[in-house]
Every structure is written in C-alpha cells, then in structure tokens.
Amino acid sequence: MSAGTTRVLVADDQTVVREGIVMLLGLLPGIEVVGAAADGEQAVALVERHHPDVVLMDLRMPRVDGVEATRRIRAAHPETEVVVLTTYADDDSLFPALRAGARGYLTKDAGGEEIARAIADVRSGAAGLSPQVQLRLLERLSEGQKASPASPEPAPAPAPAQPAARGAELPDGLTAREAEVLALIAEGLSNTEIAQRLFVSPATVKTHINNLFAKTAVRDRAQAVAYAFRHGITGTHQ
Structure with a gap:
C-alpha cells in the first residue's frame, strides 16, 4: 500500500450493489478496499479489525442500521470517517446520519468521480456532501430559523458588561x-x-x-x- 492510499470499507446489505461498489472503487486511483460488510453489525466488526480510513455506509440494513453503525464506529474509532451512500435523501435519513457523525452523504446515483471526491474531502477534513444534500441542509436550517419562537431578527450573543x-x-x-x-x-x-x-x-x-x-x-x-x-x-x- 502506498503512502497516499485511502483504505475504504464498504457496507451494503444488497450483494449486487455491494459488489458493484467494491468493483468501482477498485478502478479508482489511490483507493484500496479492505473489506465489505453485509450489515451494520458486520461493518462495526470489520472496522475494528481493519481500521479503514473511510467507510462507505448504506443506511437501511438488517440487524444494525447505518445510523447506529455510524454512531458506534465514530465513538470507538474517531479517526475513521463515514460517508453515507444510500438511495434515500429525505430528512429522516439525512439528519440522523449527520448527527451520528457521518461527514459525507451521497445518493446511489453518484458516479465514481463524485464518490472519489467525497472520500478525498472527508479525509482532508471537509464535508463530503452532494450538492443536493448541501442544498437541503441549508434549506432545513433556514426553515428552522423561520420557525423559531425567538425574535425574527438574528439573536445576538448575550451582551457583555462592557461591549466595545x-x-x-x-x-x-x-x-x-x-x-x-x-x-x-x-x-x-x-x-x-x-x-x-x-x-x-x-x-x-x-x-x-x-x-x-x-x-x-x-x-x-x-x-x-x-x-x-x-x-x-x-x-x-x-
């Protein structure tokens, strides 16, 4: 393994999808697939064994779902980043995954270049979010501000005794x-x-x-x- 190689674990319960992702990643430069899990519980175990740099995580999986697996992985192995790769981009899927510690979120219509970019982004400390997900995140935050029972104007920080x-x-x-x-x-x-x-x-x-x-x-x-x-x-x- 070269110094610039990113070690990736794939977690998806659908065999054909999982094998397809592994095959796709194998064609991308600078990426080494170190394991493939069929559910969240296996993903947690394989992270413990292989210590990958990044996990590509499906959300809807048996035994342990992707959100809970992400939470466990990030708690036990904070050096391992998680990029969600799922069919779903609804709020009930997106926000729990981000709160669990995922730094990337892509839908399964993403191409190899977008997946590689998300992996590189989270490795560098950036968020690996698809443009659609970024837009939904900003929309949701804006909606939250409008719905807040507080003053409609942006609330300033508590005023210090001597503001200057x-x-x-x-x-x-x-x-x-x-x-x-x-x-x-x-x-x-x-x-x-x-x-x-x-x-x-x-x-x-x-x-x-x-x-x-x-x-x-x-x-x-x-x-x-x-x-x-x-x-x-x-x-x-x-």
Whole structure:
C-alpha cells in the first residue's frame, strides 16, 4: 500500500450493489478496499479489525442500521470517517446520519468521480456532501430559523458588561478570524481552499478550526455548518 492510499470499507446489505461498489472503487486511483460488510453489525466488526480510513455506509440494513453503525464506529474509532451512500435523501435519513457523525452523504446515483471526491474531502477534513444534500441542509436550517419562537431578527450573543470590541458581537468568544473561517466552512470549502482564500497556511487554518470547534462545542464540520447558520455566521458575515 502506498503512502497516499485511502483504505475504504464498504457496507451494503444488497450483494449486487455491494459488489458493484467494491468493483468501482477498485478502478479508482489511490483507493484500496479492505473489506465489505453485509450489515451494520458486520461493518462495526470489520472496522475494528481493519481500521479503514473511510467507510462507505448504506443506511437501511438488517440487524444494525447505518445510523447506529455510524454512531458506534465514530465513538470507538474517531479517526475513521463515514460517508453515507444510500438511495434515500429525505430528512429522516439525512439528519440522523449527520448527527451520528457521518461527514459525507451521497445518493446511489453518484458516479465514481463524485464518490472519489467525497472520500478525498472527508479525509482532508471537509464535508463530503452532494450538492443536493448541501442544498437541503441549508434549506432545513433556514426553515428552522423561520420557525423559531425567538425574535425574527438574528439573536445576538448575550451582551457583555462592557461591549466595545467587535469580537464581543460574536457568540462563544469567537474571534473575527475564527468566524471568517467558520463562514468559509459553511460555504463548503476544504482546509486547503480556506488557506488559499485567506492567504494563510493550511496549518494556520487547522489551528483556527480546532479553536472554534472547542469554543462552539461542535464535533465535526456538518455541526459547524449548522452552528454557522444558526448564528448568522455565513458568507455575508463580515
């Protein structure tokens, strides 16, 4: 195995689909399939055995479904990323999977190039979401803001005793630079793209992300996107 190879585990209960995905991945450069599971319980066991970099996870499976398998894998092996690959893109499938810790979400009409890009994205720390899923996520967040019983205007952070600096306007003690990085995460940019946009090193971006994750108590980029839109920290936030 070369240093740049990504080790992938496939989990799908349909034999023909599972074998087809394994065959497709075998044709993609830089990817090595280390196992294939027929249900969520087997997926958890194979992750324990093989320690893959990424799991391609179906959702509707017997014994243990994909959401529960994702939750168990992420809890026991946080270094293993999960990309959901499913037929379903409804809210009842999408949001539980993201809350369980999936960093990618694709539907099964995705081609090899899109799957490879999602795998590469989650490996680099970005979210591997299809454009349709990104749009639905943003729509749902927008709907949630409109339905909130709170004031229709964006709720500011609790006012400090002596508000003066701009940083005081930001929630959870975020700095202006951290908010800027968070807004770019919400746009779907990878660490490398954020570094290029801000003219800083990827290491600096990673430091900002670690800091803002700690301050906001989010676990991953999907939760960071939700946090950004909940607090109005988007591309329009300057």
